[in-house]
Amino acid sequence: MEWVELTKEAISKTLETMFFTFVEFDGTDEDSSYEKVDKITSYIKLSSDKTSAFIVISIVEPLAFQMAADFTGTIVEKVKREDVEDCLRELANMVGGYCVNSMGGRYSLGLPQIGFPPETGVTNQCSSFSLFVLGEKFGEMTVCVVQSQ
């Protein structure tokens, strides 16, 4: 299975099971406020002998706070920024783990981080796709595959 298809399956399964969010991959960006809203980004590195892959997940802040509230079973007013970052790290961790498992353990999982990976340069092979909920764009996922040196 290709990386994009695999990560779509992974995020779909993870968001549905743990965050009660039903993600779609088709929708329209028209009239969307997506570009104007701050996002929170997490990533995880998957490594094998020959290649590494970075899975990067960006989610708009308001929904990220709501997801953190749903995940931990609290109300959004009680959620702090550090809780949201922790949840997004865990989301990246679970998506990465799902991919590793699906590929029969050929990759090993790094520790998830907040922000963008420092090692992905212009020469890498990256693919991105949008995440929608009820037709509205709320995030993006990028997978970058890097040949190991």
Added chain:
Amino acid sequence: MSYNILIVDDSSSMRKVIRKILRISGFDVGEILEASNGKEALEVLNSNWVDLILSDIHMPVMDGYKFLEELKKKEDFNHIPVVLITTEGDENKLQRAMSLGAHGYIRKPFEPDQIREYLKGIMGEPVYGVGGIDEGSDF
């Protein structure tokens, strides 16, 4: 008999999720203790009675494998069942964890019922209906 349970995970959110699942599981759960890595978990074990450990594998400072190795060396603790709740996808690594003494593993993302099934295997039948007690609930 109530069971004291130690949750070991570097994600505070995941610890919170597991804590909530335990509280509404219907089992007679006593104290729920937390640690963010294997090293902290060993410190918790030194000063608390624990009947069951639910542990992540991928953690900074001391990961789940090293934690299992350390537990195995300690006579006071090596009888405590350890269930891994992990994103680890490599079957060989999971088998290594089992050979180090893990009782079983649950892969994230997981359904709450998967944790209940493991609890049932270790603690027997639940004493309350599901959702019977929820101490410290935000709801």
